[in-house]
Amino acid sequence: MYENAQYIQSYGRNTSIRVDINGVTSFVPLDPNNTDYAAIMTLVAEGKLTIAEAQ
């Protein structure tokens, strides 16, 4: 269960996603080989999750 996703920036560009995974706050790098990132992107593609822009 991925919820409350938001990009995090470093040096002015997105570098990871802060997201609650089964209720635990996690930080997921933008690496297609990372299974969390792949799952998040699948949910986004399916319209089931939105990633908020970085603050």
Place this chain on the structure above:
Amino acid sequence: MAVPYTFANATTAIPLSQLDNNFATPITIGNTATQLGNTITTVNNLTLANVTISSVATPITVAEGGTGSTSLTANNVILGNGTSAVQVVAPGTTGNVLTSNGTNWVSQALSASSSSISNGTSNVSISSANGNITSYTNGVLAQTIDTNQNSIHPATVVMGSSFLRNRIINGDMRIDQRNSGASSTATNVYTVDRWSYAASQASKGTWGQNLNAVTPPVGFTNYLGFQSSSAYAVGASDFFAFIQPIEGYNIADLAWGTASAKTITLSFQVYSSLTGTFGGALKNSAGTYSYPFSYTISSANTWTPVSITIAGPTTSTWLTTNGLGVAVIFGLGVGTTYSGSAGSWAATNYLSATGATSVVGTSGATFYITGVQLEVGSVATPFERRLYGQELALCQRYFYQWSSAGGDGYTSVATGNGFSSTQCDFAIQYPVTMRAAPSVTFSAASTFYLDSIQAGNANSGAASWIDATTTNGSIRWTFTSGVTNGFALKLRANNSTSAYIQYFAEL
């Protein structure tokens, strides 16, 4: 000339006088001439066909092509003896061997010193002194096998199946970074390292390293255990299983999905309060091809070794990258949707074998497993022992945890520096290169503390994880104020032994 005698009218013996001279001419048998009525005892150069000899006055000699003997004792071995009658060697005592003393052959027990088989400068000998088997090639020691089955090779060893042959990581369930041996009822999480507990329903059982503290099988100190918490009737689409996903790099040589697909053997030891047929499966990353397998536990509460040989699949897609190569699944209760016929590949996402025992179906039922090995070939070799540090490093490619547990409460994480009035970064290097850039979780911010030379001590703010690769990344700590750009800081535990940072790169 006398009147010819009429033979047809003869009623008595025909007198020789009645025979003409031609009948007095000797006839020749072989090359021996004789006259009718004469007696001969020797016939030379005679060829006979279809002859039956009913008896001979004396044994036919060796020189005449015989044996020179009147009888040959059953089971004796015949030895040559020039032109004299053959000699024989009796079998002697059970276990005897036919041995040469350089002149004669005798039946005797194995030598009191050693026995050997030689071929020129190469030989194999068995020492009766210590039982060792030693081989020499070209006169040089090649191999010694002692009575403890240790094999000593002075030169290079080339094996069809190599060392580091087990494709399973943490097959003996030793490494438990996340839980340190604690049990849990959580679902769809990793248990001991590399082994996940997948379940379609929550709260149907407890898992854990060395759960219930049964005695592991000889040679092992750990196992992964499961105990059912109820008698749950598995639905068609339910599944409960222990799973190890194997990285594609570690099965690339199997050539699965090609005509050259290699056979593998999966072996393990299991112990259950239940008996019967149990099941599991192998499947690919896409869940489009799988092989259900079954095995039998005949005796309850007894460690049972199991070996399953599987011909490699010649079709479908099997990743040979850092993605999921093959998943090894041990079912604890799987519904009909995910169960298939054991013993054959199918283009379906099976997790177990049809008819397999459901552990979750019996309240209090237990299932323990260890010594899991997946190797190339059709023979289950002994479980491959790896040093603890090696096994831990293999696990850390997929999961790594920094923890203040076991420390004094002030364990350091890293040093870093402020780069604005509100943020500071701490560079992190992993112990080993991870499979992918890892996801990270932190314990509560209050369990951390920042020793800041210029900005003062702080245990507020919030952590995040940035700029990650497979080898390193940075922890960013953000405050509302108080950080000095360019000044050094240290991130440490805040008088806590429960601080942790977990790095996930699992499959």
